[in-house]
Amino acid sequence: MDCFMILLAFLTTCAGFKVTAPAGRVVAVRGQPAILGCEFTPDPTSDLSSLVVTWQRVEDSRVVHSFYFQRDQLDLQSPDYRNRTSLFVSELRKGNATLRIEPVGLRDRGEYLCTVSNNKGTDKAQVQLEYGAFYTEPRLSVNVSCSSITLLYEAEGFPKPEVRWFGEHGEVLSDHTEFREDAAGADGAMGLYYLKSSYVSPSSSLNVAFTLKNQLLNQDLLRPVSITYGGENHSCGENTRAISVLCVLCVLLFLFIIVLIVLLIKMQRRACRHSKPSANGTVSRKKELERLSP
Numbered sequence: 001m002d003c004f005m006i007l008l009a010f011l012t013t014c015a016g017f018k019v020t021a022p023a024g025r026v027v028a029v030r031g032q033p034a035i036l037g038c039e040f041t042p043d044p045t046s047d048l049s050s051l052v053v054t055w056q057r058v059e060d061s062r063v064v065h066s067f068y069f070q071r072d073q074l075d076l077q078s079p080d081y082r083n084r085t086s087l088f089v090s091e092l093r094k095g096n097a098t099l100r101i102e103p104v105g106l107r108d109r110g111e112y113l114c115t116v117s118n119n120k121g122t123d124k125a126q127v128q129l130e131y132g133a134f135y136t137e138p139r140l141s142v143n144v145s146c147s148s149i150t151l152l153y154e155a156e157g158f159p160k161p162e163v164r165w166f167g168e169h170g171e172v173l174s175d176h177t178e179f180r181e182d183a184a185g186a187d188g189a190m191g192l193y194y195l196k197s198s199y200v201s202p203s204s205s206l207n208v209a210f211t212l213k214n215q216l217l218n219q220d221l222l223r224p225v226s227i228t229y230g231g232e233n234h235s236c237g238e239n240t241r242a243i244s245v246l247c248v249l250c251v252l253l254f255l256f257i258i259v260l261i262v263l264l265i266k267m268q269r270r271a272c273r274h275s276k277p278s279a280n281g282t283v284s285r286k287k288e289l290e291r292l293s294p
């Protein structure tokens, strides 16, 4: 009977002790601390003296953080997590073994195991950590050429987003989008994609919208762009033709003026040659008159 009572007591305490992860999946955001929740049944009778908390990676059992003998025990901590982890020590008494990681990066993605034991029992719970970075405000550049307008948007974030360009009537436009992974991080990946998306409009007027959706972080960007310049009646090709025609006319006019000047000079010279003798002509005419007079 005694044995049965002891067994019953043991079973009830075991059944009474529970570790839970309130969020099975946590999304860590670049630039913000990652909070991995883990709660357990507290033991109000004993202090923290019997409490052992261990956070580990499921994939390879790396120790992320551990706490026992009433303090953090980091001798066995994986160097990957050095100086980046902490528990909320004042919360431990309330049965809260939540872990904080900061700064957080792409390599922190994965499964985490929270194991807790105290006088009441031992249990564990698992948390999955995802990683994302909000896309920066897209930077727009516009390239105008004779026959088209090119719009280019650039932004950085993680993971790869869904990018679409829409026309005036909501139709999907064909674009050119490329991603480059920023390979400057500790394990070869910084956790950022460099995005370049361009749309070429065949006309000199456009009214489109650029959209970017980062599904992991529920980030939705919509940037409308509306541009009109010149008009098809003043397209570049016609302009250059008009300019070249104008140039030819200028040259012709110039030549005409030169010819005119040359002609004028010649006529003046001829006029001079005729009028020079007539300068003494008054004399000769006088002589002539004298000769004519009887």
Ligand SMILES: *[C@@H]1O[C@H](CO)[C@@H](O)[C@H](O)[C@H]1NC(C)=O
Binding pocket: 082, 083
């Ligand atoms: C952790 O911090 C300590 C002191 O704050 C420093 O000496 C040590 O180099 C740091 N370790 C890492 C891996 O950054």
Ligand SMILES: *[C@@H]1O[C@H](CO)[C@@H](O)[C@H](O)[C@H]1NC(C)=O
Binding pocket: 039, 088, 091, 096, 097, 098
């Ligand atoms: C556990 O502690 C964290 C950090 O202080 C807090 O955000 C969270 O709400 C706590 N959980 C509970 C159940 O109190």
Ligand SMILES: *[C@@H]1O[C@H](CO)[C@@H](O)[C@H](O)[C@H]1NC(C)=O
Binding pocket: 141, 142, 143, 150, 152
């Ligand atoms: C615009 O066109 C020029 C010349 O073709 C090119 O050098 C430049 O990179 C283009 N810029 C964009 C934003 O497309």
Ligand SMILES: *[C@@H]1O[C@H](CO)[C@@H](O)[C@H](O)[C@H]1NC(C)=O
Binding pocket: 231, 232, 233
């Ligand atoms: C361009 O020319 C067309 C006819 O060829 C005319 O209907 C239209 O109004 C003109 N647009 C502008 C901006 O002058």
